[in-house]
Amino acid sequence: MSKELFDNLTLVASLILLAPLVxxxxxxxxLSLIQKKLSFIVILTVLVEIISWSLWYKKINNLPVYHFFTVIQFLLIVNIYRGALSQTFSKKFFTSLSIGFVVFAIINIVFFQDLLTFNSNATTLMGLIIIFLSLSYFYALLKEVKYSTLETNPMFWINSGFLIYFSSSLILFFMNNTLFKEVTEASLILWGLHAIINIVLTIFYIVAISVKPKKETNENNDFLIE
Structure with missing residues (x-):
């Protein structure tokens, strides 16, 4: 992959984030509650992209930004699943998950990967956890006695986007600091693919924010599909 193509892909991946923002x-x-929760992730991602590009333009290491971004993004994603999987896992489970990840991220910074190093340990662990939660959500859907209209369910699109993104990025996150110390053809290809995955995730964000959830009625009460 040429450097020009890589730069174009990363630029598109950043610019397309303006669509869900608009x-x-x-x-x-x-928006429903789940869509509003997603909006915080979108806004955070846009802010991080702006700060990251600004630092890169000034030739300042922007990796510290991603250390903090990883932790905040993880907490926001877990908050989404806290509601979506409330019938599957307890609140204590999600609280323990959040606290445990924050502690791990801090230990990783202090002892293994400082702020000037890509936090592949934390991003890999985050990917594994989100994949687990995503598969758990799909399993919960399969166990439902009454099936809802998935195309109008924001959580279905959010969960699908997370599963595709983190499954595809897992190897890249894990290998980044071990194989790619410098900019090489291989690193450009993998990070170019990562930019494409980012574009796909943003498209799922756009759909999730755009759909209008329908109200479903069961025997006991009415509830809004989130």
Whole structure:
């Protein structure tokens, strides 16, 4: 992969984030709870991209930004699954998961990968946990006695995007600091593919924010599919 193609892919991956941001601006009051939770991830990602590009332009190491981004992103994602999997896992499970990951991230910074190093240990662990939660959500859907309309369920699109993104990025996160100390053809190809995966994830974000959840009625009460 040429450096020019890589730069174009990363630019597109950053610019496409403006699409869900625009949708949020016009639809925020009409969003369901799960969509509003996703909006915080979108806003955080846009802010991180702006800061990262600014530091890169000034030739300043932007890796410290991603250390903090990883932790905050993980907590926001876990908060989404806390509601979506409330019938599967207890609140204590998600609280322990959050605290445990934050502690691991701090230990990783202090003893293994400092702020100027890509935090592959933390991102790999995050990927494994999110994949587990994503598969758990799909399993919970299969166990439902009454099936809902998935195409209008924001959580279905969010969960699908997370599963595709973290499954595809897992190897890249794990290998980054061991195989790619310098910019090589191989590193450009893998990070170029990562940019494509980012674009795909953003498309899932766009769909998740755009759909209008339908109200489903069961025997006992009415509830909104989130």
């Amino acid at each position: 949708i949020l601006f016009f639809r925020f009051n009409a």
